[in-house]
Amino acid sequence: MLASVPAATLLGVTGHPVQVEVHVGNGLPSLSIVGLPDASCREARDRVRAAVLSSDLDWPPHRITVNLAPSALHKLGTGLDLALAVGVLVATGTVPAEAVARWAFLGELGLDGSVRSVRGMVPLVAGVRDLVDGVVVAPAAAAEAGVIPGLEVRCASTLTELVAALRVERPWPDLPEAPVVEEPPPPDIADVRGQALGRRAMEIAAAGGHHVLLAGPPGSGKTLLATRLPGLLPDLDDDVALEVTQIHSAAGATPSTGLVRRPPFRAPHHTASAVALIGGGTVAMRPGEVSCAHGGVLFCDELGEFPPSVLDALRQPLEDGVVRVSRARAAVTYPARFQLVAATNPCPCGPAPGGCRCSESSRGRYLRRLSGPLLDRFDLRVEIDRPEPGDLLGGEPGEPTSVVAGRVRRARARGAERGVTCNALLPTPKLDRWAPLTPSARRLLEALMRDGRLSGRGVERIRRVARTAADLDGRDGPLDDEQVAIALALRSSAGTAALGVAS
């Protein structure tokens, strides 16, 4: 009287296959679960028993032992309920063993025998992809489970329905119609009036993957610009789309239509904790904002208001493209390759209309929070001015997102041969090969370096950005004055200038 049913558990954003082994033997009636279940997993005992009894099925008056293999892996959550119930029913002979052999069962049970969806369906299904022919889930989870190609998806809304289907007494219930969701178009960059330099900065950021710092007074359109960046980015490729879909599923957001193809946009508030931003948690590990922004844009408005400890925590994912979270029970790695767009006021008061009222020292303190290694990550530091009233009221709308995105796509294609995904990642030794300078552009930069207004590292950033500007213009060959000049115009911010930092 032994049964073994495939299922999966979620650790971080990865689904791990779990074999639910059920043994029904002699002894006092009891049910014990071994194999490192967490609290919610151990509670399955009561839920499953109630669900089986509610479904007019027999609960064996025997000693039941459940092992969750591999035993060394911590199992979290309620997603093993369904597999456990099926295991018991197989072990007691209610359901034939051969009917469940090539199926994974993923779902939670209600006391009335209803089957419910759980968080992270996409990674869970991905976890068992190579072990089974198909998965059985709750109807509400069918669309999400179907994101992973190559697996058959069946659903059952109650345990009764499931047992009838497995015993071939009744056909499988139909899958619910996938809801047709019309994705709203991304915000259009044509909405940004004036701000020629700011718009150009977002275009270059999209084409080169450069991180952007926007500095300007409130109402100057920093947020407006930042929200336009995802629309300019190309669709995600298959691998990244799958990663992004898994992350969002693990974070509890149900993807409505297949894989997530559009770059996500996340804008955590500055009161967010380091755990909310980076991911983790003591019991159920969840991906943080940086992982939810994987493949897309992380927008930190009011960067200067984020606690320094939180800003420090951003540095590792910016460097490595992944987040490693270690806890007592497990260490998990989340993908976190995002494009950082940050906005800041030049000083704590805004500056207020009619001039800044901050003291020199409070202004210095405010900007110093941004200095150092984090500031170093921003290839583009753009000072945004309040737009002219004329631009706001009657100005011509700028180019729409569709036109700019087309240029970005062509620019990215130009960069494909360089062996990096975007120009922001061009390694320093490769700059002479991929971003050489014309003699006059070189003279321009040399003059600024001589005066100490530009550092060696600053020049590298200028060359990467200028390379992207040239790609957008459809130009090959050495970078000329015009491209270097636009990079120079986008290099500085109120912050660095006020601090006297060579950028």
Add this chain to the structure above:
Amino acid sequence: MSRVGSGDDERAALATMLGLPGMGPARLTAVVDRAGTAVAAWELVRRGDLAGIDLRLVQRRAELVDRWVQAARGLDPADVLDRHRAAGVEVLLPDDAAWPSTLAHDPEPPRVLFVRGDVALLERPGVAVVGTRRCTAGGAQIAGRFGAGLAAAGLTVVSGLALGVDGAAHRGALGAGGIPVGVVGSGLDVVYPARHRRLWADVAERGVLVGEAPLGAAPERWRFPARNRIIAALSLAVVVVESGARGGSITTAEEATARDVPVLAVPGSVLAEQSVGTNQLLFDGSGIARDVPDVLAALGVQVPVGTPRLFDVLPADGLPGDVPAEGGGAVGAVAAVLSAVPASVERVAAAADVSVTDAVTALARLEASGAVRRVPGGYERVAVP
């Protein structure tokens, strides 16, 4: 313990009393005038026996006296004086030979002066260069130019060692090998602002550091107006580089006027917040300080023929240095619309009627040539070559 003579007793009593909480020049004068000598005044303070003395305080007077009595309990004037001497700080009284002659006939002279560095340097003719702490980049540059130019003409440069204009003037003087005179509000061991630690040390070493507060005195707000009157009193002229409508440098100008010390102001754009105060001074009749020779002329110093002045070296097209030959039209058009008031790229492009791309290219060339610079808020013209 050093032998303490009667002059030293006075010295010690004054230094000790100035270290009491809330004890400024005015209250000190009131107490000492009543008691006759500082030593006797110290006795009154220790006993709290201050009835009938005007402490310029109506409410909470008893509380203040109480705090003085409390604070005085642990103090020995001889110790206080020894501590100053050990720290290399001289405590000067008006009767001392080294007392600066500029203060001899001052309407509101300090009772005591704390000095670090060469006291004799205070006898040299000096000009004050002061201004707002929140100056523009251009203002700091002008202040440095005045500091250097006046130092080169053999004058000491008197200022308050504050952020902004004050610090820039002192740096200019030091850079030209001149003598800075720093007049500060706090004790000579309390560096304020902390960012100027290095500058304080340099001023004390190459010039002289002066204050009215004993060691350990915090830079409390009320100390600065009193400090400003000493700046005015020690100077032959006061140059205000940049100032808002109100502020310390306006106080300094007022104190200077009260002492018949000429005030000169650097004219600024009528659009610039930092020039509201200086332009008002000019309107009210101050001398104009376009460059160092203007100040020298106001002092009656012979300006050598052929000394280049700022308004002589600025070329007619407003562009100092080499304007890059390449780039043609846009560079000229962009250069023509730039001023000392910072403007963003978009504004520059609109004013010059060129594309943003042309504007940034022109600005990059101008920046590389040193004719413009980036400041918070955009680009401004560099006025001083």
